[in-house]
Each structure stands twice: as structure tokens, then as C-alpha cells.
Amino acid sequence: MSDATKAPAASGRAATKKALPEHLKSYKHVWVFVEQERGQAHPVSWELLGAGRVLADKLGVDLAAVVVGAKNEQTQNVVHEAFCYGADLAYLVADDLLKDYRNESYTKALTDLVNAYKPEILLLGATTLGRDLAGSVATTLLTGLTADCTELDVDAEGSLAATRPTFGGSLLCTIFTLNYRPQMATVRPRVMPMPERVEKLVGRVIEHPLGLVEDDIVTKVLAFLPDRESSKSNLAFADVVVAGGLGLGSPENFQLIRQLASVLGAEYGCSRPLVQKGWVSSDRQIGQTGKTIRPKLYIAAGISGAIQHRVGVEGADYILAINTDKNAPIFDFAHLGVISDAVRLLPSLTEAFSKRLSPHQRDRLAS
Amino acid sequence: MHIVVCMKQVPDSAQIRVHPVTNTIMRQGVPTIINPYDLFAIEEALRLRDTFGGEVTVLTMGPPSAEDSLRKALSFGVDRAVLLTDRFFAGADTLATTYALATALRKIGAEFGPPDIVFTGKQTIDGDTAQVGPGVAKRLGLIQLTYVSRINSVDTDKRLIEVERRAEGGVQQLQSRLPCLITILEGVNEIRVGSLMDALKAARATLIKWSAQDAGVEDITKCGLRGSPTIVKKVFAPQPRAQKAELIELGDNPGDALIDALFQRQPKLEGELEKLARGY
Numbered sequence: 001m002s003d004a005t006k007a008p009a010a011s012g013r014a015a016t017k018k019a020l021p022e023h024l025k026s027y028k029h030v031w032v033f034v035e036q037e038r039g040q041a042h043p044v045s046w047e048l049l050g051a052g053r054v055l056a057d058k059l060g061v062d063l064a065a066v067v068v069g070a071k072n073e074q075t076q077n078v079v080h081e082a083f084c085y086g087a088d089l090a091y092l093v094a095d096d097l098l099k100d101y102r103n104e105s106y107t108k109a110l111t112d113l114v115n116a117y118k119p120e121i122l123l124l125g126a127t128t129l130g131r132d133l134a135g136s137v138a139t140t141l142l143t144g145l146t147a148d149c150t151e152l153d154v155d156a157e158g159s160l161a162a163t164r165p166t167f168g169g170s171l172l173c174t175i176f177t178l179n180y181r182p183q184m185a186t187v188r189p190r191v192m193p194m195p196e197r198v199e200k201l202v203g204r205v206i207e208h209p210l211g212l213v214e215d216d217i218v219t220k221v222l223a224f225l226p227d228r229e230s231s232k233s234n235l236a237f238a239d240v241v242v243a244g245g246l247g248l249g250s251p252e253n254f255q256l257i258r259q260l261a262s263v264l265g266a267e268y269g270c271s272r273p274l275v276q277k278g279w280v281s282s283d284r285q286i287g288q289t290g291k292t293i294r295p296k297l298y299i300a301a302g303i304s305g306a307i308q309h310r311v312g313v314e315g316a317d318y319i320l321a322i323n324t325d326k327n328a329p330i331f332d333f334a335h336l337g338v339i340s341d342a343v344r345l346l347p348s349l350t351e352a353f354s355k356r357l358s359p360h361q362r363d364r365l366a367s
Numbered sequence: 368m369h370i371v372v373c374m375k376q377v378p379d380s381a382q383i384r385v386h387p388v389t390n391t392i393m394r395q396g397v398p399t400i401i402n403p404y405d406l407f408a409i410e411e412a413l414r415l416r417d418t419f420g421g422e423v424t425v426l427t428m429g430p431p432s433a434e435d436s437l438r439k440a441l442s443f444g445v446d447r448a449v450l451l452t453d454r455f456f457a458g459a460d461t462l463a464t465t466y467a468l469a470t471a472l473r474k475i476g477a478e479f480g481p482p483d484i485v486f487t488g489k490q491t492i493d494g495d496t497a498q499v500g501p502g503v504a505k506r507l508g509l510i511q512l513t514y515v516s517r518i519n520s521v522d523t524d525k526r527l528i529e530v531e532r533r534a535e536g537g538v539q540q541l542q543s544r545l546p547c548l549i550t551i552l553e554g555v556n557e558i559r560v561g562s563l564m565d566a567l568k569a570a571r572a573t574l575i576k577w578s579a580q581d582a583g584v585e586d587i588t589k590c591g592l593r594g595s596p597t598i599v600k601k602v603f604a605p606q607p608r609a610q611k612a613e614l615i616e617l618g619d620n621p622g623d624a625l626i627d628a629l630f631q632r633q634p635k636l637e638g639e640l641e642k643l644a645r646g647y
Contacts, residue, residue: 037536100539103501104510127535129534131501135497135502138498139465139501139502143462143596144460144595144596146597147497148497165605166493166494169605170385171385171602171605173602174602175598175599178596218510219512219542220542221539222529224538225538225540239639240640263644264643264644282554296636297633311605319612320625331612332612336628336632337613337614338625340617347622349625350622352620353640356626
């Protein structure tokens with residue numbers, strides 16, 4: 001993707017749009033790479049099928065799901081789900097060598113599919129897997145790739161307009177890949193709305209061989225250690241999130257955030273400085289370099305609301321902010337604000353919630 | 368062992384301001400730093416060198432002022448710093464950047480020995496793409512190991528490496544072969560304070576500065592803006608929310624007062640929260 005630092009220079013060239021070279025005119029249809037790890041589809045794939053549907057309808061083309069995985073029932077299930085989330089057809093590379101994600105084998109599978117069936121747009125989730133794969137595939141194909149997009153559209157001429165935050169969310173830029181195909185983009189999870197699942201039969205599936213044997217793949221997966229349930233942060237998908245920032249004053253006070261989250265059945269998180277100080281582990285960080293959340297209620301305690309934090313929480317339906325500084329930027333985008341020391345307010349809030357929501361919650365507080 | 372770290376000098380994003388009228392980044396007075404994610408790559412490279420011996424080279428593409436960051440890297444104890452700087456590189460997107468870096472890495476290999484490992488940070492804080500590492504790996508035909516949280520072992524005789532890689536929902540333990548390119552996850556180590564000797568050496572060191580031609584670039588049209596398939600058409604500031612937060616005062620019983628205020632404004636939340644608290 002283009003570095004926005006060079007944006008002003010680029011705008012001059014953008015005006016000189018050339019006709020698409022002849023050999024690229026056969027590239028048609030919108031593809032969504034359906035990410036799955038060990039038979040478990042990543043929800044961003046369904047979000048992308050929703051976004052891809054809009055693009056495909058505007059362009060008057062098909063929406064295809066691309067599924068790459070082991071040759072088993074789980075992979076077939078993922079194909080079925082893709083139809084339920086709106087795919088018109090699916091491309092499938094099923095081979096037991098693809099049981100685990102490996103860059104080499106997945107890059108070959110996806111690159112071969114693109115070369116054989118020529119999509120005009122190829123979307124992937126901006127996850128660790130999606131970003132690992134998209135960079136390799138785009139470089140192999142020598143085409144443009146716009147990373148970590150938050151908005152997708154097609155312009156009047158049918159080109160993909162991919163918008164992404166840059167400089168930590170201080171700016172947004174809209175990026176085009178005009179004279180190369182496919183136009184590739186990775187899209188941030190939890191930004192596009194989740195489409196409704198409608199039960200459907202499996203439609204047209206085009207299978208393609210992988211064409212590799214195990215000896216062709218250098219990297220071996222020795223083990224996959226799933227995250228422990230207890231330590232797994234479910235921040236990105238939580239309905240209620242409570243987070244703390246530097247305003248808590250000390251690592252011990254972060255306990256107040258955990259207690260409130262526990263009473264609410266919420267997930268807890270923090271702003272970046274707390275991770276940098278080592279008070280909280282990095283998987284709890286919310287914001288530009290951490291998690292993007294979309295809860296129904298977000299409670300930010302002692303968080304000033306720098307732009308890096310803001311971009312991660314703007315998708316929340318309702319934001320309640322507690323901060324001592326009435327000029328803190330968090331009050332520019334929160335809905336409800338209290339000018340108060342979070343350390344003093346949180347215990348009272350936690351107690352009041354625990355009384356109201358369900359009395360037995362008090363036991364948990366005591367433990 | 369020869370380890371090369373690709374790093375970038377970036378504006379300190381915490382101090383960036385956007386001009387309200389022109390929507391451009393106001394760079395005046397914004398300090399530049401080594402991309403924070405790259406510090407983990409530099410430290411990991413130095414640790415491997417301390418264990419296995421050899422040399423660490425840092426490579427950056429950027430304006431002449433990127434020399435500051437290279438000297439900083441030298442002060443941590445890096446052995447050699449290469450600055451790839453040329454007006455032809457300006458305006459590069461990730462694809463054009465990987466072309467230039469891969470070309471320079473080949474030249475580094477020819478001059479100072481082929482790298483056993485190329486490190487990059489996970490991503491930069493200005494571009495945030497996380498794509499330059501994979502692109503460089505692909506262009507050089509290196510095995511790519513991204514989001515590495517731990518290097519478990521390196522066998523320099525058998526040319527094998529074992530790492531842990533952060534995946535969605537878990538950690539992959541991978542075995543692969545040298546040479547490889549590793550993008551390292553943040554937080555896996557802490558950059559050292561360089562020795563006084565290194566600081567002195569860094570101040571005096573002669574940096575290696577290469578133009579596109581010096582680095583061996585054969586096709587200048589693959590560099591910079593001309594070599595970039597992506598085009599930035601529009602840059603704009605995020606829309607501010609029209610309304611600021613409604614600020615409320617809480618009396619003697621602040622917890623209850625706040626909950627009342629919340630449920631008054633968002634009546635649906637009461638039921639939702641009750642459900643959630645019960646189900647937990």
C-alpha cells in the first residue's frame with residue numbers, strides 16, 4: 001500500500017489514469033479468502049462476504065469464496081457456511097498438506113487460483129494469517145495491496161477504493177490499484193458489519209489441485225498450542241468492555257477494572273501505556289496497535305483517549321468515560337462523561353452494579 | 368552468523384498533528400524515531416549474535432536524515448549500518464519498497480556475506496501494513512516466519528531453526544530452515560542500553576550509503592512512485608463526532624447515580640447487562 005506520507009506527490013499521478021492493459025481485462029468477479037484455522041472459520045471472513053456482496057452487486061459480478069484447507073468434513077462445512085453468508089460460488093483447494101496454515105503452501109494455493117481464474121478484487125482479513133498470506137501473494141503476482149482497510153467501495157469506473165487509517169488513525173487515505181489485477185486488500189476484523197446467515201445449499205464449487213508434496217514445503221508445524229480458554233481475551237467480540245488507562249495511577253489499581261468487568265460479565269482491556277509499562281499483557285491492549293472492539297457498552301476509566309486509542313473503540317455503540325481532566329480527548333467521542341478520579345469512582349460503581357444486576361455477584365467480588 | 372535487520376525511521380506517531388485545513392501531516396517539530404517494532408528485531412538479532420557470534424547489519428531505506436536512526440542502532444551494538452537513499456525511491460508503496468530492499472539485501476550478501484536471518488519488525492507505526500517483510504522474503508526466495516514470539520533454537524550446522532509463531536487462536540511451533548526472514552512480535556524482549564564504547568563508535572562510524580545505482584538496482588521504473596501499483600487518491604481527517612460527551616455530576620452516591628444516568632439514556636442496556644451478568 002502506498003505510504004500516506006507521499007500522498008500529495010501521488011495525487012498528481014492519480015489523475016493520469018490509463019486504460020487497463022488488455023491482458024488484465026479478463027479479470028472479473030470479487031473474491032473473498034475465507035480464513036480458517038483447523039476447521040474454524042474466522043468471523044472476519046463472513047464480514048468480508050458481506051462487504052464483498054455490496055461490491056459485487058455494484059459491479060454486476062459474482063461473489064466467490066475461496067476456501068483452502070485439509071480434505072475433510074470441516075473444510076466442507078466452511079464451504080457450506082460461505083454459501084450461507086452470501087457467496088455465489090466457491091473455489092476450493094482441499095489437501096491434507098493444508099491442514100495447518102503455512103505460508104508456502106497457502107501462497108501457492110491462492111496464487112494458482114488467482115492465475116487460473118483471474119478475479120478483479122481479492123479480499124482477505126487483516127489477521128496474522130491474512131497479512132502473512134496477502135503480502136506473499138501480492139508480491140508473487142506483482143500487484144497492489146492495501147493493508148488493514150476500514151472501508152471499501154467501487155468508484156464510477158469500477159475500481160476498488162480501499163480506505164485505511166494511517167499515522168495511527170490521524171489520517172485516512174483512499175487507495176486505488178488502477179493498472180494491476182487483482183486489486184487486493186486486507187480488511188480489519190470487526191469493522192464491516194456481520195451479515196445475516198441464511199441457510200442455503202452448497203452451490204457451485206470449483207476444485208483446484210494444490211500440486212505439492214510434503215517434501216516441497218520447507219516449514220514443518222511441530223505443534224499447535226491453542227490459547228488457554230482462561231487466558232484468552234475475547235475483547236474483539238465482547239458486548240461490554242471495561243478498560244483502564246494511566247489515570248489509574250498504579251498497577252494495583254488495575255484490579256478495579258477487573259472487578260467491574262467481572263461483575264458485568266464483561267471483558268477488560270487497557271490503553272497502550274499500561275502495556276508499555278508492563279502492568280497489563282499486550283493481548284488486552286485496545287487501539288491502533290491492539291484490538292479493535294465493537295461492544296454495546298464501553299467503559300473507559302482513566303483513559304485520555306489519544307487518537308491511537310480512539311480508532312480502536314469508535315465502533316462501540318455507547319461509550320462512558322471517566323477522567324479527571326475535562327479537556328481529555330476521550331470526552332470528544334464518548335457519549336457520557338464523568339469528570340472524576342476513576343480510582344475513587346470505580347469501587348462505588350462496581351458495588352452498585354453488583355447489587356442491581358444480581359445479588360449473588362457480591363460473592364464473586366469478595367473472592 | 369550474519370543477521371540483517373531491516374528497519375525504518377518514522378515520525379513519532381504520538382506527536383503527530385494534522386493540519387485542520389489542508390489535511391496534511393504537520394511534520395515540523397515532530398521527532399523521528401526508530402520504528403518501535405523494529406527495536407525488538409534489533410535486540411533479537413543482537414542476542415543471536417551474542418550466542419552464535421557473527422555480525423549484525425542494519426539496513427534502512429529513507430531520506431539522508433535516516434542516518435540518525437542508523438547511528439542509534441549502532442549505539443546498541445550493531446556492527447554495520449547501510450542507508451539506501453535516492454530520490455528514485457521516493458513515494459514507494461510496499462511493492463516498490465520490497466524491490467529496493469531486496470536489491471540492497473542481495474548486495475549486502477555479496478559484500479559482507481549472505482544473511483542467515485533477515486529480521487524486520489512486525490509492522491511500522493506510520494504505514495502499519497506489515498507487508499514489507501513478507502514481500503522481501505518472497506522476492507529473495509527466503510522462508511518467511513511472521514509474528515514470531517520466540518526463537519526456540521537455531522542449529523547453524525544443520526541450518527535449522529525452530530520458532531513459535533503467533534497465529535489466530537493459538538501458537539504454532541514451527542521448524543524451518545536457514546536462511547529465513549523473521550518478523551518479530553512486539554514485547555518479546557527489551558532493547559538493551561548500549562555500552563559506552565558502542566555509543567562512541569556509533570558517533571564516529573562511517574555509514575554505508577548507497578544510491579539506487581550503488582545498490583545494484585537494474586530497473587529504476589520498479590522503484591519509488593513509478594514502481595508502485597497502488598495510488599493514494601485521497602487523504603482526509605477522520606470525521607469528528609458532531610457531539611461531545613454529555614458531562615454529568617454525580618452526588619453522594621456516585622455509583623448508583625451513574626448507573627441511573629446510564630440506564631436513563633440507554634434503557635435497553637439494563638436488560639442486556641442483566642442477561643450478561645447472569646450468564647457469566
